[in-house]
Amino acid sequence: MKKSTKWLTGSVAFVSLSLSGCGYLGFGDSITIGAKSFTEQYILSEMTYFILEDAGYQVRQVENLGSNVLRSALENGQVDITWEYTGTAIATYLNMDPITDPDEAYSTLQEVDPENGLHWMNVSEVNNTYALIMNRAEAEDLGISSLSDLATYVNDNPGELNMGTDAAFANRADGLPGLEQTYGFEFGSGNVDYMDAGLLYEALYNGELSVAMGYETDARIDDYDQVILEDDEVFFAPYNAAVSIRLDVFEENPEIEELLQPLADLLDSEIMRGLNYEVDIERQSVTLVAYNFLVEAGLIEEDE
Structure with a gap:
């Protein structure tokens, strides 16, 4: 070279x-x-x-x-x-x-x-936008492939799934609050866990979380066999x-x-x-x- x-x-x-x-x-x-x-x-x-x-x-x-x-x-x-x-x-x-x-x-x-x-x-x-991710096996088992699917499941099964996020995403309008409003569901404060963004992928992989905030181009998504839920209502900014x-x-x-x-x-x-x-x-x-x-x-x- x-x-x-x-x-x-x-x-x-x-x-x-x-x-x-x-x-x-x-x-x-x-x-x-x-x-x-x-x-x-x-x-x-x-x-x-x-x-x-x-x-x-x-x-x-x-x-x-x-x-x-x-x-x-x-x-x-x-x-x-x-x-x-x-x-x-x-x-x-x-x-x-x-x-x-x-x-x-x-x-x-x-x-x-x-x-x-x-x-x-x-x-x-x-x-390299925000995304919500799940372990592939659980997402397939629950029939969740999009954020609309996730919203339907959370509304039908309140309190069952917990969400992992960092503090910034949890509080900004183009983060979790706006996403929940757009898709018409809410995890509830008792089902949201806060941690450093870098820890979310492993916590999800280990079963500590059902859903996590992530970034679309992060290599750990592939490493942990996780899936990005389709943003079918196009909420996340590019x-x-x-x-x-x-x-x-x-x-x-x-x-x-x-x-x-x-x-x-x-x-x-x-x-x-x-x-x-x-x-x-x-x-x-x-x-x-x-x-x-x-x-x-x-x-x-x-x-x-």
Whole structure:
């Protein structure tokens, strides 16, 4: 592989960027990729690195950033490009009401975010949105495959199922309260257990919970043989992964959109969950997972 730099040095890199007070664009064809501090973001950053490097760009990666820090880094020029989630941008950065139609969410960002110096492109079918999950065996045994099925079962069997959630999802309008209102049911306070989001999948697997909050692209869903209940009333806002790039960088390098489009066209939630699985469950290297996927997909050539 051509790549010689190592990832997971984002915190150090970001400190140096902050101290220098400037980004890397302007020093030839140099691009700085930003990423948040979880596996999916590392993989997306790594794949972007390989594609841009293969096209002749000098590429830096800045990883392990919090959402708001990454957004600020984009706006002030310390980062040039990142994979961001439409729902995060709309609700968290722009303080807009959630938009449940994915096309409308994406087009809204394309219309609004240029005011902040950012351009949106390369939207994918990766949707890292909230989900309610169950163990596959129990869901099949109870005949529950959708949130409407769940609502019917809870209403017909009050108090039988318990729900696991973190505190944020339990209290936000686009979380449990809004979901129960949309689907016309209620677990009841005595049937809701609160815990850290990272503990929910294992607690569900161990039978401590009947239903749990989860995220659609989390690898533990596959590892524990769990299922995502279909959001048949389309309550959850979409969190599609798309490229957010500084507007001036895009205007100077419009070919980046064409370079990344084949990747965006390939990716969806199932594929992303599988890539996350290779890293989180099988403990493979992020670099190798990203590189092998791109080679197998024909997006870059394998190094001899």
